[in-house]
Amino acid sequence: MLLMNDFCISDKPRPVLSVSPQKWLTEGDPVTLICEVKGSSTGWTFSWFTVTASSDNSNRYELLSDSSRGAGGNYTVSSAAPNHTGVYVCSAERGKLTYNTWNSNKQPLWVTGVSPPVSLIISPSRTQHFTSVSLSLSCEDQSNSDRWTVRRYTDTWGLEDCLLSRWGSQTGSKCTINSTAPSDTGVYWCQSESGEISQPVNITVHLGVIVESPVHPVTEGDSLTLRCLYEHSTPPILRADFYKDASLIQSQTTEMIISTVSKSHERFYYCKHPERGESLKSWISVTASHSESQISVLHTLSSVLTVCPYLLVTVVLIFKCCRMRGITAE
Missing domain, CATH: 2.60.40.10 (Immunoglobulins)
Structure with a gap:
């Protein structure tokens, strides 16, 4: 060191x-x-x-x-x-x-990573959060091991471990932030002593309006629901405008639903209310479905098998033609 x-x-x-x-x-x-x-x-x-x-x-x-x-x-x-x-x-x-x-x-x-050994589970399950609320971050693997530490990187404090921090308390593989603040905005992940890590998650803490979006990548073919929330109203759901990058895609609605997600939906999203303000932008990641990957492989294999007989016939005809020319020349 x-x-x-x-x-x-x-x-x-x-x-x-x-x-x-x-x-x-x-x-x-x-x-x-x-x-x-x-x-x-x-x-x-x-x-x-x-x-x-x-x-x-x-x-x-x-x-x-x-x-x-x-x-x-x-x-x-x-x-x-x-x-x-x-x-x-x-x-x-x-x-x-x-x-x-x-x-x-x-x-x-x-x-x-394509298949990380552990998942970072966030509660409430979203990437944007209000201030002065409790936030739970848990590392979960198939063996329910306690060998994971929650780690974060923020512009305010740099690199920190929850286990040693002043901002959270860790019990087993669960880290709790008792009262969130904008300075908690950063990237969080789980890490073992041997260097294995989970998917990193970008978490923001914001005053006023937030957009409720999924923590982990959405699989192609699944549905996606986004909501606009305001911390000082009950219920917190707002009727607002939703944007993809800088383009308005849906106006004055309590939620935006994409019934069948595709790779083209992988963009920044945010919501805006005429009086309450607008949320920060959240990046929605989209991954290919396992079945579609299999279909792609099968389609490629089928195409190769379809073309092979024609290639074989062409090679045989060329061989015969060359042989006939050789006999004629003799």
């Missing part, structure tokens, strides 16, 4: 760390971390670190074992895996006397 220290040099630059193509990834996607020293692009040797939470919940920096792979300023992962989920920083040095930069900004990466 390595703790990075900054040296007191007045003109020392701070690298800028960015990610391409995006910080939210699906397992198997390629991703590149880009470390740049503005105004001075040559002669630098780069180091790459992940941010970890220490026993007092302060942030420490651990050098990546293959840090030298990003020596040119680009650290590339050709196929992202769930264990690449985390928070990264970079630094650079150059010259005979080893001139160091400051640590870069923190850059999180979130990787959604």
Whole structure:
């Protein structure tokens, strides 16, 4: 474990760390971390670190074992895996006397796995939440094990474990936030000591209006229901307008229902009330159904089998033609 220290040099630059193509990834996607020293692009040797939470919940920096792979300023992962989920920083040095930069900004990466070993269960079951309410986050696997810790990353507090935190209390694999605040907005996930993780979930805490949307990806073919809620009314459901990205898709209704979800519905959604205001945007993820994947495979196999006899006949005719030409030439 390595703790990075900054040296007191007045003109020392701070690298800028960015990610391409995006910080939210699906397992198997390629991703590149880009470390740049503005105004001075040559002669630098780069180091790459992940941010970890220490026993007092302060942030420490651990050098990546293959840090030298990003020596040119680009650290590339050709196929992202769930264990690449985390928070990264970079630094650079150059010259005979080893001139160091400051640590870069923190850059999180979130990787959604195909079949994670554990699920993060949120109650109430939605991604947006009101302030000053209780929020429960539980890690559930098939063996009902207690080996999972709820972890989060927020812009306000950085990387934290519920087990060691001042913001929540963990019993077994369940973390409870007694009174939510906007500073609790961030990405939450379950993690074991060996590095196994759940799907990361982006949770927002917002004053006033929120949109009720599912925590986990919706499967193609299933239905999707969105509602607009207001914390200071009973019942909390509002008659509001619903938007997909920036386009109005349904007006003055208590809920928006998509009866059959497809990949085209994977977008940002939010709701807006003329007097109460509007919610934050929630991203709806859509995954392919297992049956559709099987149908796709069967369709491909059927197509190949259909074409094969024609290919075989063509090859035989060509062979016979070449043979006849050979006999005629003799």
